[in-house]
Each structure stands twice: as structure tokens, then as C-alpha cells.
Amino acid sequence: MKRHGILNSSISKVLADLGHTDRIAIGDAGLPIPAGTVKIDLALKEGVPGFIEVVQVVQEEMCVEKVTTAEEMKSNPAVQQEMKDMFTAVEMDELSHEAFKQELTDVKAVIRTGEMTPYANCILHAGVIF
Template sequence: MLKGIPAILSPELLKVLCEMGHSDRIVIADGNFPTESNGKDGIVIRLDGHGVPEILEAILQFFPLDTYTDTPATLMEVMDGDNVATPIWDTYTEIITKYDKRGKAAIGTLSRQTFYEEAKKSYAFIATGESALYANIILQKGVV
């Protein structure tokens, strides 16, 4: 155990966050995201009993978002025809605003297929038990 480190950040996840370099990406995936198939070239960490907001909050306490890109946090756009509300995105905005002065401006979106293609390039993936739809987020690491 370490002082000041949220318990949700497992030793494996802390190691991965430390290994990541500038511009590396990590996906925090909802429960419906195909983490294992998209993450076959990366590291997959399972945090099935947790939701994305609590993991995002814990990570951003230590993880700088990239200042060399306009949108270091990326969400998957809702597909046309899907009648889905995304109130969880408001939660993400609140959390990101606490840790990045750009706030909502640091968050971008990609179409579903483009999101999957970009996700495949990520260094690591966190599989969660998040039940909200379209709750996936890619974070791009900055410098300390």
C-alpha cells in the first residue's frame, strides 16, 4: 500500500501509467467495448467492477494530458439512429476540468469506426464494468 494513491489504481495500472511516454494513449473502455480484440497489440488491464468516471478521476490525479494536441481526450460519437443520451460525458467534462485548464475544449470526438482504429494504436486498455453506452474515452499522455 502507498499513501495518497487511490486504491483503484492497481500496481499493474500504475506500472503502465509510468511506462507510458509523451503522446502514448490509454483507452478506458466501457463494458461493451471489444477490449480484448482491440487491445491485442497493447496491454489490457481488467477493472471490471469499476466505472469509467472513478477510474478517470484516479488516473488524472497523476497523468498529464498532452498539451501539444488540441483534444487529448477523445470520445466515441453516438451513431446515427441510436437514440442514446450521454450524460456521462458531462461527468467526464467535470473531471477533466479539474485537472486540465482547457476543460471541455480538451475533449474531442471521433466516429465509431475511426475511434476503433485510433484505439487500436493505444499503448494500453482498461476494461471496466461501465454500463453507460458510448462511455469509452481515449487519453493521450502529456509531459510532466
């Protein structure tokens, strides 16, 4: 049994398998996940676990070089600010929510949270540690 870090074996495997520029998504409970895309469902009940909580834990174990969110995240200013605060040294870009959803067909996995606030979704782009 692992002592530290992410205990979820599915998330641990996805992170260990990432190469440079590979991407994973973390989303709220309502984010539509395309057929054929790996879904890691963590949602237990409304708000559990929260989006920011999951992003925080994942980014502690992942080398992130870029973060993509939907432009519409502006309608959720608390989450948007927490993302900006968490990724101060990382490039951040925005797409329309429709374009964001299209990008989900090319991610290695989508981690679904119990978050119930609008547009609490991101795509994390893997960097390299050397």
C-alpha cells in the same frame, strides 16, 4: 505497499512508462479490445467499477493534454457532461465510434471497467509536466 494513489500495479506501471503523446484508453465493459493490445481488466460486476470513477483516479496521476471520445457519447449525456466537467482545461476531440475503435490498436493499454452504459470510453493522451 503504496500508501496513496493507484494501488493497481499494472495501471501504475503503464502510467509511469508513458511518454509525451503516448495514449491509454479507459472503456466500458463492452468495448472490444484489439488482439495484441494490453488489457487491464478491472470489471468485477455490472457497474463496478464505474467508468467515471476510473477516469477520475487515473487523471489524478496522469498529465493529460488531450481527451478523445466517440461522437456517439452524445447518446450518454450524463457521462459526456461529467467528462466535460472533469477536463475543462484540456483539449477534447471526437471520432466516430468505428474510428475510435481503430485507434485502440495504438494505445499502450486499455483499462476495462464494469461500466454498462453506452459509449463510456475515452482515450487519454499524455502531456508533459514541464
